[in-house]
Amino acid sequence: MAAYGATFDSGAAESARDREITSEQVHLDRVYVRLEEKIHEAEFLMDDAAKRVHVGTPGALAERDAQVFRAGVHLNRLNSEFEDFLFGRIDLLPGKDGVRGPDGAMTSVDPADDAVHDGRAEIAETLHIGRLGVLDAEYSPLVIDWRAPAAAPFYRATPVAPGRVVRRRVIRSKGRRVLGVEDDLLRPELTVTLDGEELAVIGDGALMAALGRARTHTMRDIVSSIQAEQDLVIRAPAASVTEVEGGPGTGKTAVALHRAAYLLYQDRRRYAGGILIVSPTPLLVAYTEGVLPSLGEEGQVAIRAIGSLVDGAEATAYDPPAVARIKGSARMTRVLRRAARGVIEGARPAGRAGLRVVAFGARIELDEDELRRVKQTVLGGTAPINLLRPRARRLLLDALWTKSGGPRRHLDPQLAQEARQAFDEDVADEDAFTGFLETWWPELTPREVLTAMADERSLHRWSRRVLRPEEIRRLRRSLTRAAGDAPVYSVHDVALLDELQAVLGTPARPRGPRVADPLDQLTGLEELMPGQAAESRRERAERLAEERREYAHVIVDEAQDLTPMQWRMVGRRGRHATWTVVGDAAQSSWSDPEEAAEARTEALGSRPRRRFELTVNYRNPAEVADIASRVLALAMPGKTPPTAVRSTGLAPRFTVAGDSLADTVRAEAGRLLAEVDGTVGVVVAMARREEAAGWLAGLGERVVALGSLEAKGLEYDATLVVSPAEIADESPAGLRVLYVALTRATQRLTVVSRADLDVPDGDGVADLLRP
Numbered sequence: 111m112a113a114y115g116a117t118f119d120s121g122a123a124e125s126a127r128d129r130e131i132t133s134e135q136v137h138l139d140r141v142y143v144r145l146e147e148k149i150h151e152a153e154f155l156m157d158d159a160a161k162r163v164h165v166g167t168p169g170a171l172a173e174r175d176a177q178v179f180r181a182g183v184h185l186n187r188l189n190s191e192f193e194d195f196l197f198g199r200i201d202l203l204p205g206k207d208g209v210r211g212p213d214g215a216m217t218s219v220d221p222a223d224d225a226v227h228d229g230r231a232e233i234a235e236t237l238h239i240g241r242l243g244v245l246d247a248e249y250s251p252l253v254i255d256w257r258a259p260a261a262a263p264f265y266r267a268t269p270v271a272p273g274r275v276v277r278r279r280v281i282r283s284k285g286r287r288v289l290g291v292e293d294d295l296l297r298p299e300l301t302v303t304l305d306g307e308e309l310a311v312i313g314d315g316a317l318m319a320a321l322g323r324a325r326t327h328t329m330r331d332i333v334s335s336i337q338a339e340q341d342l343v344i345r346a347p348a349a350s351v352t353e354v355e356g357g358p359g360t361g362k363t364a365v366a367l368h369r370a371a372y373l374l375y376q377d378r379r380r381y382a383g384g385i386l387i388v389s390p391t392p393l394l395v396a397y398t399e400g401v402l403p404s405l406g407e408e409g410q411v412a413i414r415a416i417g418s419l420v421d422g423a424e425a426t427a428y429d430p431p432a433v434a435r436i437k438g439s440a441r442m443t444r445v446l447r448r449a450a451r452g453v454i455e456g457a458r459p460a461g462r463a464g465l466r467v468v469a470f471g472a473r474i475e476l477d478e479d480e481l482r483r484v485k486q487t488v489l490g491g492t493a494p495i496n497l498l499r500p501r502a503r504r505l506l507l508d509a510l511w512t513k514s515g516g517p518r519r520h521l522d523p524q525l526a527q528e529a530r531q532a533f534d535e536d537v538a539d540e541d542a543f544t545g546f547l548e549t550w551w552p553e554l555t556p557r558e559v560l561t562a563m564a565d566e567r568s569l570h571r572w573s574r575r576v577l578r579p580e581e582i583r584r585l586r587r588s589l590t591r592a593a594g595d596a597p598v599y600s601v602h603d604v605a606l607l608d609e610l611q612a613v614l615g616t617p618a619r620p621r622g623p624r625v626a627d628p629l630d631q632l633t634g635l636e637e638l639m640p641g642q643a644a645e646s647r648r649e650r651a652e653r654l655a656e657e658r659r660e661y662a663h664v665i666v667d668e669a670q671d672l673t674p675m676q677w678r679m680v681g682r683r684g685r686h687a688t689w690t691v692v693g694d695a696a697q698s699s700w701s702d703p704e705e706a707a708e709a710r711t712e713a714l715g716s717r718p719r720r721r722f723e724l725t726v727n728y729r730n731p732a733e734v735a736d737i738a739s740r741v742l743a744l745a746m747p748g749k750t751p752p753t754a755v756r757s758t759g760l761a762p763r764f765t766v767a768g769d770s771l772a773d774t775v776r777a778e779a780g781r782l783l784a785e786v787d788g789t790v791g792v793v794v795a796m797a798r799r800e801e802a803a804g805w806l807a808g809l810g811e812r813v814v815a816l817g818s819l820e821a822k823g824l825e826y827d828a829t830l831v832v833s834p835a836e837i838a839d840e841s842p843a844g845l846r847v848l849y850v851a852l853t854r855a856t857q858r859l860t861v862v863s864r865a866d867l868d869v870p871d872g873d874g875v876a877d878l879l880r881p
């Protein structure tokens with residue numbers, strides 16, 4: 111956004127800039143003095159509470175713990191090393207009613223009727239916006255938390271609808287030093303004074319400065335330049351389901367992360383139940399996991415890759431598209447249910463067909479047929495299979511009692527009941543009985559059932575009339591990798607394991623002794639405890655995910671990619687949650703969008719939905735977006751791409767590989783490395799994933815090779831896309847996957863074509879990319 115209004119000659123501009131920087135420095139100094147006072151206060155409270163070891167009544171104990179907690183959380187946040195604690199400022203006209211909110215700021219969005227006289231106005235209120243709210247000793251706001259209602263105009267005001275905002279300033283600082291300011295003047299038609307002096311306007315706006323910055327391998331927060339349409343999503347009320355659609359680079363991931371921080375701020379108690387962010391790949395998790403800590407939040411949020419939602423398993427292997435399509439399909443629910451049932455039906459002790467026990471000195475035996483009938487009756491129950499075991503035990507005892515002739519021997523009901531009880535106690539204690547039950551109705555694990563599915567004949571039986579014969583063959587071949595002593599699970603296997611867990615159920619177990627005070631887990635206080643400080647962010651996320659099977663809010667990133675089975679898995683983690691679901695149908699790598707849409711509707715239930723659309727592409731320069739839009743027209747005719755917000759004047763480069771694809775790619779990657787300061791991503795078809803890493807050996811850490819599906823959500827200063835046709839041909843959703851690959855660059859794009867496959871024209875442009 112450009113600065114509106116006044117122009118300066120350069121010398122005067124320099125001194126005006128210096129003056130403004132100095133004035134912001136004075137404010138920042140005051141903020142840090144106050145922060146230090148608050149840190150001392152919090153330390154004192156912690157100390158004081160900790161000394162009160164013997165506090166008598168349970169009420170006093172709870173109060174002490176609560177005090178330790180509050181002080182601890184506060185201290186921890188105050189001590190966070192924020193790169194830019196204070197980043198914004200708005201200068202405002204007087205509010206309509208003059209009413210002030212709890213943070214000391216005026217609440218009115220509209221200016222007072224008499225705020226402007228003859229095109230002149232006076233600034234009535236200046237608010238500084240930062241990562242945490244800070245009040246001075248008189249309870250006036252020194253800094254407003256970016257998530258507080260009073261900060262909303264900083265993000266929402268536009269020249270068309272400025273509200274009370276006259277000037278919006280982004281302050282750039284590092285640690286305690288203010289480095290620069292960038293202003294937007296939102297009411298250029300007015301002459302406005304602040305403390306009697308005309309309002310200065312410095313710089314070209316902050317957004318462009320932020321977008322032009324070189325990328326690293328970790329995402330930055332966008333807290334100082336959130337745009338109005340994004341802010342509406344971030345602050346949308348948490349009721350039910352918030353759905354966000356938007357093309358590549360419109361900030362969906364950024365918005366989702368900032369929304370998590372906003373929800374925690376807005377209702378910390380409610381979200382103590384945890385927020386789960388589901389991400390498509392571990393690469394995107396690694397790329398984004400620093401954003402929440404930079405916003406002062408992490409304790410309650412678990413960011414997990416879709417392949418890591420179960421048992422802390424980290425599945426990174428990808429199935430070929432044809433297999434993924436089978437494993438992801440909702441039809442698998444029937445196959446899995448039959449498989450679980452089939453495994454229990456087939457369970458029996460080795461070597462002996464019947465059950466033999468001794469009761470009251472007599473031998474009683476149930477033969478194979480009798481046992482089968484008992485099992486079928488048990489399986490008529492609706493509970494998960496592992497939870498049917500007590501019923502199996504009871505019905506076995508019933509059958510043995512009948513076989514023993516017991517019911518006929520005792521006509522008196524009272525005596526009959528006593529005899530039956532004695533019989534049960536006698537038999538149930540017997541090793542022959544307990545041992546039999548263990549193997550005849552074992553407690554199954556999802557892994558055991560998946561292993562059993564790798565058996566050809568069994569899988570045929572369980573998949574009959576659900577999967578086609580060639581699908582069964584493919585599935586079986588793939589499942590042999592998931593069977594055996596060292597199973598390798600693919601990303602899609604994880605949803606199958608989770609489904610099986612639901613089919614099997616987990617019997618209640620006696621709880622072990624608690625290791626930590628439950629308050630610690632609720633509050634994030636453990637961050638302060640020595641010994642636990644070494645826990646990494648990833649370990650922490652894993653622990654949270656293991657502790658919690660259900661969350662208070664679930665955020666799904668790249669939602670268009672979830673298969674029906676994955677929707678079922680994620681749905682189970684948010685049965686009572688509110689949801690934020692962000693995605694872009696045009697980037698879907700799933701081949702059957704209709705089936706996925708059905709599963710999504712099922713996971714989200716009938717909850718009311720609010721829809722938002724993001725329309726501006728902040729990532730790609732127009733030159734790159736233009737090439738990508740040609741593929742979009744093929745992948746989804748009629749779909750409008752988002753509008754690129756900037757242009758670099760750098761046309762994408764097209765080359766055709768020589769005899770060695772590897773040599774061309776290596777040379778082109780080297781060229782891009784020389785052209786940009788930040789990262790270079792080389793995107794290849796999934797089948798070339800490993801090979802491509804070898805091509806780039808020795809080129810350094812700024813360049814990475816990745817398979818097309820792994821490029822989801824990531825971005826690089828420069829992107830090298832290798833053979834558009836290879837990527838597009840790899841799956842039924844190939845054109846959409848290619849669209850993803852072409853929309854990763856923030857500055858430069860190079861496309862290397864294969865002469866035999868991409869049909870390049872005289873300029874080297876592959877046929878898929880021609881206008």
Ligand SMILES: Nc1ncnc2c1ncn2[C@@H]1O[C@H](COP(=O)(O)OP(=O)(O)OP(=O)(O)O)[C@@H](O)[C@H]1O
Binds near residue numbers: 320365822
């Ligand atoms: N308001 C903003 N200010 C500064 N940078 C922004 C803003 N909005 C988005 N960006 C930047 O634009 C880039 C794209 O954002 P993000 O990755 O969130 O987009 P996306 O919609 O999730 O894209 P994709 O669908 O391709 O995954 C990121 O570098 C992000 O930091």
